[in-house]
Amino acid sequence: MTSRHLIDLAQPVAILLVAVLHFTEDHEDPWAIVNCCKDLMAPGSYLVISHVTADHIAPRAARQAQAVYADASAPGVARTREQIALFFAGLDMVPPGLVNVSEWRPAHIGPPPGPAVFYAGIGRKKAPGGPGEIHPQHAGPQDEAACWQEAARQRA
Numbered sequence: 001m002t003s004r005h006l007i008d009l010a011q012p013v014a015i016l017l018v019a020v021l022h023f024t025e026d027h028e029d030p031w032a033i034v035n036c037c038k039d040l041m042a043p044g045s046y047l048v049i050s051h052v053t054a055d056h057i058a059p060r061a062a063r064q065a066q067a068v069y070a071d072a073s074a075p076g077v078a079r080t081r082e083q084i085a086l087f088f089a090g091l092d093m094v095p096p097g098l099v100n101v102s103e104w105r106p107a108h109i110g111p112p113p114g115p116a117v118f119y120a121g122i123g124r125k126k127a128p129g130g131p132g133e134i135h136p137q138h139a140g141p142q143d144e145a146a147c148w149q150e151a152a153r154q155r156a
């Protein structure tokens with residue numbers, strides 16, 4: 001049983017990469033991995049990402065936080081807002097955009113959030129025929145296997 005038996009990728013889906021991508025290092029090219037996901041998902045699909053940032057903390061504190069993960073099974077990689085925004089390239093951002101996770105449609109009005117430690121955003125894959133139109137024939141990228149192989153090759 002594979003995910004293909006459970007998820008119909010010809011239909012719009014939501015891909016949740018929530019607190020995941022900061023466990024990949026730049027040399028693994030997480031952007032290439034996310035590009036494969038974007039190719040694979042049908043128009044009208046959503047990509048959700050939250051990601052740790054060190055944009056607003058002192059470099060020393062950022063290094064200490066990274067050191068905590070030095071002996072863990074996966075590294076902790078803080079990225080800038082600009083680097084995280086690249087994951088959404090080609091998608092339409094859902095308001096309020098790529099912002100401090102605390103600013104993502106809070107259920108109640110509270111004190112203003114502190115500086116962002118996590119950014120979060122949601123992007124929607126454009127429909128080829130115009131706004132809101134879902135393409136019924138989508139069947140994934142032309143060559144899905146090649147996309148993953150290329151992403152893996154870049155990680156090697």
Ligand SMILES: C[S@@+](CC[C@H](N)C(=O)[O-])C[C@H]1O[C@@H](n2cnc3c(N)ncnc32)[C@H](O)[C@@H]1O
Nearest residue numbers: 016017018019020021022023024025073074075
């Ligand atoms: C902080 S948890 C977030 C889990 C879930 N997305 C959530 O928000 O509750 C981080 C997840 O990233 C996964 N993870 C860590 N390194 C990964 C990697 N290199 N590739 C894929 N997943 C990874 C872990 O297994 C874990 O499930």
